[in-house]
Amino acid sequence: MSENLIIGFVTMAVCLAIQCIVVGALLDVLVFLEQRGMIRQTLIGMTFLLVALMLIMLAGNIIQITIWAGLFYSYGEFKEFATAFYHSVVNFATLGYGDIVMSEKRRLLGALEAANGVLMFALTTGFLYTILSGVLERYWDEQIGQKSESKG
Template sequence: MGKNLILGYLTMTVCLTVQCMVVSLLLRILVALEIRGLIRPTLIRASFLLVTVMLIMSAGNLLQVALWAGLYCSLGEFHDFTTAFYHSVVNFATLGYGDIVLSARWRLLGALEAINGVLMFGLTTGFLYTVLRALMQRAWDDRLDQVRLTEKSST
């Protein structure tokens, strides 16, 4: 059990580092776009921005799934990466199909991966919400500014 916990927590740490790097990269890109005035809260632009952020964050999640799959292969649990990756996606997403399972020796890793997946999906969701909230605040502020200008010009 000790090896499971050590390997699991180390892998979870690497996964969190990966997701933090993805968030950091996205923040830098979003700030650069904002400085250039390229972020506008229109329906199409906001939708495009949110979809792009979602896809990049999902790519970060899939990279983490690949890390877990690589761990399983290195431990001899799977002989091909495709099966290990499938098993890892099922664990990470907490689907728990049970059609492919780890050996008794390493089965605790599957539970740790599921915990890791919940936490990383939470981080992904939180970041998406933060971007959406910023877009909504911008749209709200822009609309209020328009109303105030209209009121000033009519008086």
Template sequence: MLLVLLTGMPVILLNMLLQSWVSIGCIRFYIKRFHQREGMFAGVLALFGIIIIVLMGNLLQILLWGMLFLWLGEFSTLKEAVYHSGVNFATLGYGDIVMSPQWKLLGPLEAVNGALMIGLSGASMLAVLQHHIRKQIGQIK
């Protein structure tokens, strides 16, 4: 179990770093391109841009876990490793593909990581939406 934690924690830390970078990138994207714009269309474009950014960040995190699984020899192809990673990261838990007993605990570890990172992605989108709504009703200049 300690080996699983020592193997999974660096990936979790890298994902946290990547998600932090993505979250700050979302804020910078919004401020640079949409902070001064008003109207529904500007809000839709801003939110759409933020969704694309966080989606790419989450997909990169899934790829990172998949590459770990491939490196550990759990899967023979990157496609299979990324599929399994996506199922874990999104906490779907299909169970159609399982890892060896030695590395099986990486699945729940990735699921916890995914739940936290997807939650932070949602928070980034909500922050932009709330700011835009407040601006529209005149609370922010």
């Protein structure tokens, strides 16, 4: 069990580092775009921005799912990588179908991946919420400011 805990925590740390790198890179890109006035306060511009952010964050999650699947596959838990990947997606998303299970020896790793998935989805949600609230606040301020100027 201690081997699984160590391997699981190391894998979780790698996954957290990946998601932090993705978030940091996105912040750098957002600052770069903002400094050049390239972020448009329009419905289409904001929709494009948020969809792009979500897809990039999802790509970070897919990388992590692939790492977990590779771990399961390398331990011989699954004969095909595709099965390991499917199982990993189910774990990461905390669905827990139970249609495919790992051996009793490595079952703890699946639970650790589920915990990892919850943390990564929380990080993704928090980041997207922060960006969205900032965008909405700016949009609100601009709309209210325009109405105040037209009345004044």
